[in-house]
Amino acid sequence: MTPAQLLSQLKKWGVKYKEYEDWEEHNRNHKGPWGPVYGFMWHHTGTDNKDQRLLLRKGYSELPGPLCHFGIAQDGTCWLIGWGRANHAGSGDDDVLRAVINESRKPTDDEANTDGNRHFYGAEFWYSGNHAMTQAQYETGILLSCAINDFHGWNEESEIGHGEWQPGKWDPGIRSGDMEDMNRVRRDIAARQKMGPKPVASNNQKTQTYREVWDLDVAPAPKGHDTGGNKYRAPISLLVWIAEQQDVINKKLDEIMKRLDG
Incomplete structure (x- = not known):
């Protein structure tokens, strides 16, 4: 997607979003290619701070930003952080990537031999992972997944958690060391995607x-x-x-x- 196409999809699916600085041109493309993109990865940031935009934009010395494409705040707002290659996925399992491409069941991630930053959109949910994300964050994640899938013609098997990609990771978490049930997430994405982009009244x-x-x-x-x-x-x-x-x-x-x- 181009930035313009992304905005169109967010509006189509009713995703509550805000733009952060020059997100359309903020990327790591000078470090390697972005694409082909095959899936969408969910993360947690590891902190419960209420405003994590600057961290996700700039990163830190060991891992420069942008650290994602989307930052999902506790109130469910989707902040647009960067567009292009971003430092979020790292190296992961080629068997998992193959399953994402084939939209099939995910194998156990036991290797880190493939560049994930090239092949995945990434969302960082603003919370520690020592507890579950807020319901507002979860609902935005589902809608955002539907918006991305709709554009590419993907189904729910194109979404994965970071903990399904890279050995040793467990995000997005529900408690320390325990990842969200991504099969449940994918079922919820499938159900919402089946409804189409019509608004659901709060x-x-x-x-x-x-x-x-x-x-x-x-x-x-x-x-x-x-x-x-x-x-x-x-x-x-x-x-x-x-x-x-x-x-x-x-x-x-x-x-x-x-x-x-x-």
Whole structure:
């Protein structure tokens, strides 16, 4: 992807992003080729600092930046850090790369004989790895994966964790030394990708919709429910709760009908 194509994909899939300095031209291309790119790698940064943009852009003496293409903040914002070759993947297993290319099950990484910086997009999630990433980070990672896959015609088997690529690594982590279940991640990517790029309403978006539609005069709202400043207006939070129970209600009705049919 070109930077312009990337921005188009992020908008198409509703990825919340921000641009950091001259990310479109910030890379390590003078140290080697970038591409062909075959997959997308998930990492954690190893720290819970709230602003890690400068670190990811500049790196440090032993490992100059950019250290990734995407930096995923705790609130789910995707910061665009660099575009081109980046120091994120390092050397890894050629058998794993072959599985990514073939979109097949990943073998155990037991070699470090292949340049991963050339062949992978990389996202650094801003957290230590001693605990799980935030739900907002996870959801952005899923959407970002879908946006990349959609452009290239890839499926979920094109995503891997750093710990599946390079021996000794365990990121993205859920606790010290333990990696996120990347098979679960890939299942979630597949499910979201199947839905396509249509937006999925958040609770806040749902509430806004109900504020526009449910402007009814009713009995006084129950205590503790938001009424939008009018004690006789339909309680918004209650309406949201009712709507969110619809799936549960439908499942119960299906169970009842199956029993009756039986």
